[in-house]
Every structure is written in structure tokens, then in C-alpha cells.
Amino acid sequence: MQKTYILGIESSCDDTSAAVICNGKVLSNVIANQEVHSKYGGVIPELASRAHQQNIVPVVQQALEKANIRKEDLSAIAFTRGPGLMGSLLVGTSFAKSLALGLAIPLIDVNHMQAHILAHFILEEGSTIPPFPFICLTISGGHTQIVKVSDHFDMEILGETIDDAVGEAFDKSAKILGLPYPGGPLIDKHAQLGNPKAYSFTKPKVGDLDFSFSGLKTGILYFIQKKQRLNPHFIKENLNDICASIQNTIVEILMDKLKNTVSQTGIKHIAIAGGVSANSEIRKRLVTAQQHFGWTTYIPKFEYTTDNAAMIAITGYLKYLNGSYADQTISAKARLKVTE
Template structure:
């Protein structure tokens, strides 16, 4: 097999249209992202139909820019990769159809990538020498997993959310206290002004000490009940304290389960991935608690935490070397699970 495999990757699972050129799964030649945050902020969240239409408008421009910034030409590309799930079906279809057309026109292999595997692979870009096995905490707006990565592309799910994802809970709580969308960064910012011990919000209890699962629905409801109770009593609410106390409950849950997973698998590396990996409280708490147990913690650069195509190109490389190529019958799978093909 030839060396220096150059993959053109496309990501359009939600509200970012992205394209990147990645070499050998580790070196990023370009990583272009067209964000729709400003568009969806006025709606208080992502509107699927609006997202799909915007992807259609900009995808050609984004791909062309990625090629230009890489200083390569289309003929230099060895494969085309695309996110085919999970995500918003309309948004996914824009990327999938575009990638299929490009693959056919260039006569290059097509690689289908699971979006969650992409998030995990962002760490291979950040840490060039990182190799499995390791524990990975994947935490984003739509997903919360603790995964044991046995080998490239081989995963064992140790824990996952039973209801809301952590990022989803952030968005709902942010909306409840009037911060708006996107909730994660806004709660992280205002929480710095609050007391994380001001309000004791509960953590889910599964009555099973071995469980590494999560649940954030009850925590979200507890915050809403607190807000309603304070309003009924005509008591002023300190939004910073609410944000800090909520964030502490979420972060402690994520960190404690990740450390427990290391103990279960006798592993001393935790890689964190997904949009919530950019959260400053999660970063500082994970590093502090893991250091006490001689566990190394890895976080991707902020630009690699949120949705991007470089992470898709990295994950695609490990499928390329296994010759796991997709056909022109590839379709979007909005509910695709981690590890599924």
C-alpha cells in the first residue's frame, strides 16, 4: 500500500459544514468549517430544515477552500470520506450525496465514517504518538459515552447516557436561565462567577456500583424545579450560582465514571472528545482528579473538539488501510450507534 495517504473528508451531521485534507490520519493540511451558530441562535437551537439548506448552499465552497488551503489538487487525493451518521438526516444526506458524487467523479474510494468515531480520532491528530488501548470519554450535544478503545476502529462501550446527553442538558438549562443557545459555552462562562457549592443538585443513582452509565434528565428536572420554586417564593435567583452548581454536578459525574473505567480496564490514559471537551471546568477537574491517581489525561485542541472534518479524515485513514470502502449505495443513518457499520 502506498504511503502518505491523503484523504478529503466531509462533515455535515448537524450545523457545521466542514471539509479537510488529512494525511495518514495524523497530519492536517487544511480544516475548513462553515458554522451556522449565528443562524440558529435566534431560534434557540438547531432547526434541521434550515441546517440542511445552508449545507447545500456552502458545501461546494467549503470543499474548494479545503483543497486550495492544502495546496493539493483533486488528482492528489487518495480517497473521499464522509460522515454518514449519527446526526440530522437531511444534513447528513447533503454531505453523503456530495461525497458520493466526488468519489465517482475522481474514481477514488469512498469511506463512510461514524461521527462519534471521528470525535475519538481527533486525539490522534493532537497526539501523534497516541495508540490504543485507552479510555475515551465522548461527550457532546448528542452523545455521552465512555469507551474502551481496544484498537483502531475497535471499541467496547463501558457506559453511556440513558436519556439526555450532557451537552443537551447544558442547552436546556441554559435556556431555562435565559442564557440562550449554544448553552455549553455560556454556562461555562457564567459559572466562573458563581459558587459551585451554592445548590446541591442530585446525581443519578442506578443502585449499581459497577455501572458506568449516565443520566442527566433528573438533574435537568431538578434545576427546573429549583427555578420554579424560587419564582413561586418570589426569591431572587443567582444565575451564576445555578450554572456553577449544575456544571459541578455534570462534571463530577463525567470525571468519576471515567476514572472508574480506568480502574476496570487497568488503563492509565483518558482521552476526552466531543464538543463538551472544550469545557474549562471539565478540563481542570479531570486533570486534577486524574493526577491524584497517576492517570494521563488528553484533550484535543478546542478547534478539534467541536464538529470538524479533520477528525473524520483521521478516522477514515484507519478504515482505508483495512480497505473498508463504501459503495455508491451508501445512505445516511441518523441513529447510527458507535461501532455499527
């Protein structure tokens, strides 16, 4: 079988990543994180794009070295076109276009949100690829969507957030508790030591398959302010229980929506994707759902949940097989739906 090498480049937010895939298998997946944002409590777009400019050449070089190939061996270059921060996307887009032009090989644009879902098609030992159609819950810092996937590039949004994304709800809740950015993983860590039923928060009332997290964030803020007036040490003394209760509420909201989706569509193949799918509680609940509801669940490896280039490369490989290439006039797009 002829070897097809795809270089994937991901630069949608604050991680510069490059990966090489050969016929669907990951040979390398290099990620350079940007520590510069932690002291600001969030990603600063201008600083992010500058860091991408510094990181992109060494990251691509490392990806090629780890894959043990030369740039001349590449079959095509895949890159994140959007959605994301415009300055960050421009760095990856410009680099990919130049490299593809210099090597005279195809250029493939990738939708970042589709790539999160298609990470499930990376060929790994012991992993199972979901059959079509399947439902994917895409949960990240910028997105919360329920997507029906009928084919690799045939997707339909069944439900989505009407305001904030679930990752933002985790991070803002962490900020209220005085935890550093990014706070989502820290809430998960403390939650494992706490009682998830210690405190109750009101779940938003929206459509059957839609989400809303802005009211929940406000509810958590008012709850903490009220408790601190009575006891200034409330957070410190109850941090594990508070985190467990917040996480339990958020995961219950996600699971309720998935149950509604299964009952409306009859599809019982359920996948998760995006940064928040690294959360230990949502993973645990999905495993339990297999036994309780007869679902078949597909949970990606941790390294393919956050922003990474392996998911860009696998999407590029699937588009390469279709002959779906971009030309040099293509430009980055900050806003892009999963269906585009």
C-alpha cells in the first residue's frame, strides 16, 4: 500500500501544534503551549499570534523528525482554517500555504470543529471507530453542540448553546473560586475529593437539545457571595465540595441533553469531542450510560481532546482521499460553523 503522509498544522487559539499522519496512523503530534496567558486569566489574542510565529517552525521541524520523514516525503499539508482567533489562524494559514507552494503538494483546509469530531477516526490499537450515523457532543471552551454525524463531512447541528460554552462555565466558575486559569481541570481535580450533592444549583430551562450556561454562572457567583458574607473562609473550607457540586450540575445538564437526543433520534452511538471531553466525570458518566441505557460510547484519548494537530491531519487525510483540496487564494476565517 502506498504511504500517504499528511502534515497537520493547528494554530486556532494558544497552542501551536504540528502532526504527521501516515495512512490514518499518528507518527508524531507535537504541541507547544503558551504559558504567557496564565497571568492574565485568559488568552490574549495579540500575544497568542506572536507566540505562534516563534513556535511554528521548530514545532513543524520536531513533528517531521519524530515521524522520521523529510518534508519532501509529504503528500499534502492540512491546516486549521477556522474557527478561532484571527491572528493565530493567519500564522498557521500563511505557513501552510507557503510550505505547500514550496513543495508543490496539495493544500487542504480544515474546519477545527469538524476535526475535533473526526479525531475519532485516528487509527490506534484498541480504539473503535464510531459507525455512521452517530451523535457527537462537542464540548470546549468556545463551543457546546450536539452534532449528528451521517458521514465524515455530512454533519447537522441538533442543539447548541444559546449563550456561553461549557468550557467557559468551568473556567469562570474556577475564577469565582480564586483558582488560576485554565480552571476547568482544577475544578475536576478538586471535585474528585468532594461531595457532588453538597450544594445544588438551578439548571437552566431551554429547548430539549439546547444549552445555556450564563444563568448557571451567575447563580454560582451569587451563591458564593452570599456564603462569604456569612463566612469569609467559606471557599477555602469547602473548596472540594463546591467544585464537586458545580461539576455534577454541569455534567448532569450535558447528560440530560444526550438522553433527549437519543430519545428523539433513536441513535445510540454517542461520541464526545473537544477540550472538556477530558473531564473525568463526563467520561465516567458515559461509561455508566453504556450499561444503563444500552448506548455505545466513544471516548477519545486525552491527547486528542484538546487542540492538537493530529485531529487536523486525520481530517486532512480524509479530505485527501476525496481529492478535496484548497487553492492558494484560501484565507483564514475566524467564524466557521461545523457544517461549513
